Amino acid sequence: MSLLDIRNLSLSITGTLILQDVSLTLEAGEVVAVTGESGSGKSMTALAVMQLLPSGAEATGRITLDGHDLLMLDEATLCTLRGDLVGMVFQEPMTALNPVQTIGAQVSETVRLHRPDLDSLKRARDVLDRVGLQAIPLTRYPHELSGGQRQRVVIAIAIACGPKLLIADEPTTALDVTTQAQILDLLKQLAAEDGMGLLMITHDLAVVAEIADRITVMRGGKVVEAGDTPALLAAPKHPYTQALLAASNHRVDLPDSNKDTPLLQVKNVVRDYTLPRTRLFAPAGTHRAVDHVSFDIRRGERVGLVGESGCGKSTLTRAILGLEPVQGGSITLDGTPVTDSSVRRKMQVVFQDPYGSFNPRHLVARLISEPFHLLDTPPKDRDARIAAALNDVGLSPEDAQKYPHQFSGGQRQRLAIARALIIRPELVIFDEAVSALDVSVRAQILDLIADLCRQYDLTYLFISHDLSVVRTITDRVMVMQRGRIVEQGETEAVFGAAQHPYTRQLIDAAPTLPEAIT
């Protein structure tokens, strides 16, 4: 009998069907991944096993965990199982811990609850040591730890009582790629050492390929396909799985371009932030977010900028856009400083969040024509240009009379691109422009960018933390670490034979799908 056996699980929340006939099994010591895009129901499956569903949820079917029929148990019994027989790790380590309690108190609480006979603090220490936090005292508060360390604490809470099943819901999605690799290793190691079952929920097929013995692919609340990882990745049967794999490994066809004159010149740029004073009368310290950065972007060039969170890439982006003052060096476009208002019309930007980048109260026509504000005289053929811009990004001119909430995430990103291109800027900045999108939508947007390159000879700076995306969409790439650009060169050359140890570390840490497929 399997450790976890989900049979024909259907779930509706206040009448809306969320899961339909989901079945999956997991053996002790096995890692099973549930994957799919947003709305596939993968997280709800995990919460159903925990029986921590939102109110108004009704489940039918059967979930058996180590002989317990979970859907039949009362809340009090479930409380004795949660944390003891099954532990859970969540996506967002920054908010998953109680900010006003020490980590020691939070880890030991699980022990006190289920193993009152044990010395809970000693156990907490042992568990924290196991997850790699030997150097962190029990008396620390969550805000004193980094994201990766907090995720280790969350894992420690989940495994403190030695559960037979560990559920991890997107445990590395909020983390940087090098931290992600460490956390994945830790989870794999813990599962192997304890013979624990690991149910891993993730949207990232590369992560799945790295960690899972078996995969269940979900879409729209249903299981689409399930099987052993190597077999399923090598020969997916269902068209959706095939499409998902293709999209995950998507390579765009970037046209060649003439890269002649320099367009953007960044010279020795320094950006310091003043830190809060640590002593009342001591001079305030500074944090150097951007440290003597220099590079050129030539006309027609497509440049990538990669780095982990906090490396200074966002600050640099804002400085290039003229939104942030710099303390040293210069940024010029066609020889004019970017802080000059005449330069603004030559530069536009596409942001990450397809939901946050539009004023929800304005019509699309007004939203995407906002950059016309930069022109001395508003164009007479405004409506025609709006229609043309919408056509360019694969939307229809009628969409101009809609509100942003009537579009999906991918369509909004198309709108953002339309807005950026409507005044034909000389330089476009894509700031994590595809990071918030599902893989299939991401592939479409990348294709769109390549198409637009063909049509308009775009010059752009593409900022991303995702190496595989940057690899396909740029000619040249720069790697940023702690405010400095540590390596730059032709994209293929850098990815093929990285010179700087940090670049190699990034490339090694990034999970990849086996090359053979698609």
Place this chain on the structure above:
Amino acid sequence: MLRYTFKRLLSLIVSLAIASLVIFAVIEVAPGDPASFMLGINAAEDTLAALRAELGLDQPKWQRYLAWVGGMMQGDFGTSYQYRTPVSEMIADRLWVSLPLALYALTLSTLIAFPAGIYAASRRGKAGDVSVMGATQIGVAIPNFWFAMILVLIFAINLRWFSAGGFTGWDEGVWAAMKSLTLPAIALALPQAAILARVMRSALLDVLDEDFMRTARAKGLSRAQALRRHGLRNAMIPVLTILGLQFSFLLAGGIIIEQVFYLPGLGRLIFQSISARDLIVVESVTMLLVFAVITVNFLVDLAYAAVDPRLRART
């Protein structure tokens, strides 16, 4: 923690300094000359001048401001124009009515509001929640001085459980004094309790949506345990803010309630002094109330830090 306290203390001093300046300025621009008010309109000019000199009114404004502030720091609040007695003595007597009243009301308000708010939050959306929230909705709408009149009508006039007004004084024994403050305290406390219960409930509901509450549930804590062990302390931050504001409101609200119950507190003192144009008393009582409010806010800031370790570390 020390630095945090020091910083708060600094801001407390700055606030007090600015507040004293504002109060002084408002009193300065008040129309009318205290001396002629005290002596009547027919007073001779040299008598007026003599009185002004006696009261120190002939000195430059900044000197009088400094003398006033300096005096207050040593517990000297000046001399009443009307009664020619030290203001500090007048205030001290009245304070023994107003302060116990405010604290009594604050205690009542907290004792009612906390359980009500926690109960409503734990029964979110159910009948218990709806009825508690309905009651608070009405409680918030009731003017406390009207409520005081109704309490008098029912408990003093009809049932004769309490006296309709007046204060026995602490000499008659704590019990008798507390009894004469009971109706005023209830009148003050109930509308405030309604507000506090609403804040308590919504703060708890906000916390219930936090990710760490899910972590707590995943550990095996029951809903009630998670609320008690992880929810309450996090919900205390907005609740503390309101508690601090309520204290100042209760001190001030007492001024009106004292009118209803004929209590010899700071409120009556301020009204009598205003009608007698005894501005030095008005000035000092106002400053005292502001001082109380700013000090309570300071204590609330310290309480934040006790509750939230992030504040202890930052700034």
Place this chain on the structure above:
Amino acid sequence: MNRTLIIGGILSALMLVAALASFVWTPFDHSAMNIPERLQTPNGTHWFGTDHFGRDLFSMIMVGARTSIAVACVAVGIGIGLGVPLGLWAAARQGGWVDEVIMRGNDLIFAFPSLVIAILITAIFGAGAINAIIAIGIFNIPVFARVTRGGALPLWAREFILAARVAGKGAARISVEHILPNIANLLIVQATIQFSLGILAEAALSYVGLGAQPPTPSWGRMLADAQTLVSIAPHMALVPGFAIILTVLGLNLLGDGLRDALDPKLRVTRV
């Protein structure tokens, strides 16, 4: 439509109608004394009874609604007119000295017990509706400044504001064009709450004789008149009391209903 919104709307509308109707019609002249008919309990002729001068309470309530609305309205207007621009300005200069000065100034006003200062202002500059309005209005400024700033700050971090900045728009223009429409809901809800607080404050000031002066009728003064007679004519206290409670309740329900209807996640300051 939710029930809170409907009940709140009806109660608030009722008071507005009573106030407006009083300009053209009241059952009796609200100031006409009629000693023989004094202290009547509610009856067919005098629906809410009469006071110790034989004045018709129903008429007085209608005309009193006018005073309450006028005072609360202007006081909220002062709060919005000064507080919202200050809040927008502070948010646009987040962390700068302008922000610091505005927010410290706010804290300072909050440090004053509002009723005490209102009493001080009306006492020193003379009792009357105008001074009551100013006294109540001053304390609305920091409330709206804080709510505006609180609503505007997260918006400034949103990408559509960055996009507008990239499109070359200045802070003032962005505040009016992008920020203000997106916090309008928040302000509307806060305004109904401040309106109800204004009515309570006006009643309190009138009760202690510092609000609207005779012959302007006001609910607070009606309560002051009732106080000495409460044992023999309780209706004199009950009638204006219920008028205040129902109006404030109506406005609060309206605010809550609007909040739920406009945006379930809206946060307002309620003190």
